Structure formats: structure tokens, C-alpha cells
Amino acid sequence: MGSRADLAIAKRMAPATVAAYEAVEADLHDAFQYQRPLSLISPAPGPTGFDVRWTTCPDCGSPVLAGTRDPRRYCPAHAPTGPWRHLPAAAAPPCAEQDTLLDMPEAA
Known part of the structure; x- marks a missing residue:
């Protein structure tokens, strides 16, 4: 709404x-x-569609979403710059040690 x-x-x-x-x-x-x-209601001007696809992080192979304007996408632990960088490079844990929503145990 x-x-x-x-x-x-x-x-x-x-x-x-x-x-x-x-x-x-x-x-x-x-x-x-x-x-x-x-x-x-008329459509707003601008690009159409969500031009994204699943790809893998080139460093660890974790699945990540990438767009045509950003074809090479890294996971949060390996992103060199930008919004994917959540921690300083020295503090970023390897992907294999990070929990994801898919790894969380189900509620009892």
C-alpha cells in the first residue's frame, strides 16, 4: 500500500x-x-526489471546476487570496497565460518 x-x-x-x-x-x-x-497509474520512467542473477564469490564460491552493471560480485567477507564491507579487512572472518540464515537451526 x-x-x-x-x-x-x-x-x-x-x-x-x-x-x-x-x-x-x-x-x-x-x-x-x-x-x-x-x-x-502510469509506470515511472527509468530502467525496467530487476536485472540480477545468482553467481558465486570468486574467492570462496559462496552464492551471491549480481547484476549486469556489477557482474563480478564478492560475498561480504571478500568484498574489496563498498557496502558489502561490514568489517575492516583484517577483522573479516572467512566465509566458511560465518553463519547464514540457511545455517541457523530451526526453532523448536
């Missing part, structure tokens, strides 16, 4: 998903937001 700008960006980035929501609005004869049916 985002703002008009959020919905315009969603319409540009995920047109198939928005089309499914528009179909539900049409079936219900009612908009999800008061007097703001998705069919009346």
Missing part, C-alpha cells in the same frame, strides 16, 4: 506482478487503495 510514486516504480520494475494485482482489482470491482486503482 505504497505511495503513488512507489506504485509507479513497482509498475515499471515488476509489470507482471502489478498486472496480477490489477486483475484482482478488476475481479473485485474495487481498488486496493481508496480511489486509486492501479490501472490508472
Whole structure:
């Protein structure tokens, strides 16, 4: 239930998903937001789609998401710069020792 700008960006980035929501609005004869049916919102200008794919960290082989603008992607422990660097280089533990969400034990 985002703002008009959020919905315009969603319409540009995920047109198939928005089309499914528009179909539900049409079936219900009612908009999800008061007097703001998705069919009346134009897509925002800009690049379309989420151009990402799974690749592996070239240092350790851990799976990471990369985009066409960033084809060589490292995991957080091996990223040379940028937002992936969570710890100073000397303090970054090796990937094999880091827990991930997939490694966490299930709640009893």
C-alpha cells in the first residue's frame, strides 16, 4: 500500500506482478487503495526489471546476487570496497565460518 510514486516504480520494475494485482482489482470491482486503482497509474520512467542473477564469490564460491552493471560480485567477507564491507579487512572472518540464515537451526 505504497505511495503513488512507489506504485509507479513497482509498475515499471515488476509489470507482471502489478498486472496480477490489477486483475484482482478488476475481479473485485474495487481498488486496493481508496480511489486509486492501479490501472490508472502510469509506470515511472527509468530502467525496467530487476536485472540480477545468482553467481558465486570468486574467492570462496559462496552464492551471491549480481547484476549486469556489477557482474563480478564478492560475498561480504571478500568484498574489496563498498557496502558489502561490514568489517575492516583484517577483522573479516572467512566465509566458511560465518553463519547464514540457511545455517541457523530451526526453532523448536
